[in-house]
Amino acid sequence: MDIANKLAKIGISGVLYKLYAAAIELGVAPISTVAARAGVVRTSAYNALGRLEQEGLVTLETRDGQRCVIAHDPTVLLERVEGRRQMLNELMPQLRSMYNRALGKPQIRFYEGEQGILTALWDTLTITSEPKVLRGILSMDELMQTPGMAEMDRFIEGRVKKNIWLNVIRSEQKDTEPTWPSTTSQLRELRYAPPDMLLSMTTFIYDHRVCFISSRKENYGLIIESEEFATLQTVMFEGIWKLSRRTSGA
Missing domain, CATH: 3.30.870.10 (Endonuclease Chain A)
Structure with a gap:
């Protein structure tokens, strides 16, 4: 299984994957450059990069009058998965309780x-x-x-x-x-x-x-x-x- 398929397993697929891969290759670059490297239309890139920023994978910042993408260290992916695992562990008792009550058993x-x-x-x-x-x-x-x-x-x-x-x-x-x-x-x-x-x-x-x-x-x-x-x-x-x-x- 290649890197694209593996990242797709944790929700980074399609345009998100293309832009994230371009961002970590470039390190710091204008949005237009990252979009061009990813082969994504610039207008589509804005929304997708915003989602990557919400996930903590990149930061969007204005530098010298240009909107730039700053890629974070890929180890943040491990923190992202671990954070979700911990959150699910905390939620699991309540979710199981709701599920079990629905079953009535x-x-x-x-x-x-x-x-x-x-x-x-x-x-x-x-x-x-x-x-x-x-x-x-x-x-x-x-x-x-x-x-x-x-x-x-x-x-x-x-x-x-x-x-x-x-x-x-x-x-x-x-x-x-x-x-x-x-x-x-x-x-x-x-x-x-x-x-x-x-x-x-x-x-x-x-x-x-x-x-x-x-x-x-x-x-x-x-x-x-x-x-x-x-x-x-x-x-x-x-x-x-x-x-x-x-x-x-x-």
């Missing part, structure tokens, strides 16, 4: 291993409902093992940056050390479940999804996307929340 995603647990954990920060409230039941001794305190601290930082408030219930007898208290600075309210209620698995409820994070022994993350199931889990959470003991802020 619950979706179950199973993620195995430590990386799977991280994938499931960070998915909880894709919450889109307003206000952004994440409901969580945290099994502290297990979270300190997997994914570990360092990763949990990064997760908390990411949650705060996204302005997501966390209502969290924990079992006081499973808290191995005083950490993650109620605090407005970290957007968190902690309550302790009744002593006879042992909460042994980390669970998050957000949008129409419920995320489960296992112990290191079973080593998996599980996301169930179902409006009915999420509603049931929310009702159960709120029932336990009302029974749980408030804690003072840090």
